[in-house]
Amino acid sequence: MITVESVDKHYEDFHALRGVDLEIASGSLTALLGPSGSGKSTLLRVIAGLEVPSSGRVILDGEDVTNLAPQQRGIGFVFQHYAAFEHMSVRDNVAFGLKIRRRPKAEVKEKVDELLRVVGLDGYQQRYPSQLSGGQRQRMALARALAIEPAVLLLDEPFGALDAKVRAELRTWLRRLHDEVHVTTVLVTHDQEEALDVADTIAVMDAGQIAQAGRPRDLYDAPASEFVMSFLGPVARLGGGLVRPHDLDLSLEHREGATEAQVQRVVHLGFEVRVELLPADAPAGAEPVVAQITRAEAETLELQAGDIVWVRAPLGQVPGVVAA
């Protein structure tokens, strides 16, 4: 259990964290999600002890660690750019924390071999980091962090430096690893898809504050603000409020609460059809509203560019719409 209590962090001329309160449950995989500059990495580094908060407290499993040096916190930290010890073999990299703790040689060897098996780097013991690909380096870094059996595993944009394919693979792999190892894990990312895919809890950060924290579904279905809603998925703006494109309801006749709009473009994306609409009351030069409908719906409506349709958010259930 990690508790962050009203943490503030000032840099010379930058207020990075503004009264952050956050509770992270033991054994969970939590994503800190936010745009760059939102303070998510700073918060992670404060938890690790790599940054000292200007005020506030960090509590790990009931112990106040705010003034504890990072090396005494028992935390595994994984960096975006791997931070591999370039002058050491893969074996020595993973063994580093154990050697610092003066564990018996046989135990270290056994533990390292086991971890390298877990991360899929068995047989790479004698290699050097420069002989590994990015994905392999990051898995080595994970093994290195896990070797000290940390109470908490902190990952700072761990897949940010990898290409899309490797990133997706490692993401799935991390999720499986977490199910096996069960260590409390906090992952910093700016990629909402990554957060939704991997995490069981998401804390969305904006301008040094937690905008909302909760289960991915709850955040998606009941966002607390326009910021959270627009950060967690596609949005369309209709009548001064935000709505998910797939929640928009199109019809050829006028209905209660519907807005008149002209079809600008119909894009067929296989099962999904995207309809770009220009509401009749939209100011000149406004961005079109994008509605997402199924292929069956599109065929029933027989939409073409130039058609007039009526569009509305689902009646009685206007989850995402926040008055502007």
Added chain:
Amino acid sequence: MATVASSERGAPVRRRAGVHRRARAGGTGALPMGVVTVWLSVIVLLPLAALTAKSLGDGTGSFWHAVSSRAAVDALAFTLVVSLIAAAINAVTGTLVAWVLVRDDFRGKGVVNALIDLPFALPTIVAGLTLIALYGQDSPVGIDVTYTRTAVLLALLFVTLPFVVRSVQPVLIELDREMEEASTSLGATPGQTFRRIVLPNLRPAILSGAALSFARAVGEFGSVVLISGNVPFRTEVSSVYIFKLQESSDSPVAAAAVSVVLLAVSLTVLVGIRVLERRGGDRGHA
């Protein structure tokens, strides 16, 4: 896992591409090659050959006699030992200076940084006079080291100051700070992080900087000649000894012979540096 491994095989391919590129760029034409050959011959190789030939002009017997005389051996031994000490001291203090210049922020940092190169730019005889002004017979601080071995060491330290600093500085700037943070998070104290993470990464740079300052110290003349007093068997270094042979004793062949020995020492050091650098580079970029 097999799919991950197969999609991550970039490095070896890239290296092979590099070799191809180098091979293609290899043919620069006969003219530049010829100019370089002539230039290096005229400036370096032929004079060296002439010196070697001259040293053997009176036969190998007199060559051996010249280099094995007590004065020659003592001068050489002193030169090598004092240069080694200077290199060792530089390895420590130079690394420290580079560390402060890279990692600490203080007013006047730019000035200090520029000052490091001054011993490089200064004519070495001026360096010698500078030291005499402070540590000579009329020393304003009451410290007189003239005509002692300490004076020679001091002069050598002065002129070799930049080598380690300038070789370590760029490596330290490039050094991944996150490596140190990773070490810290894994439980290492600041001392352990320095010994196990920082120092091994700086080692090739420290060694090559120290080797360069050793090579420079072995050949140093200008800064030493005044402050050392050139006391035979005590403070006389090889370069000064050679100068005396040539100018005062009128023994140009003996001077050439001792020079060849000094030359061999420098060459060995330079080759040693290359080997060290290659070994340091191999692991980093294999």
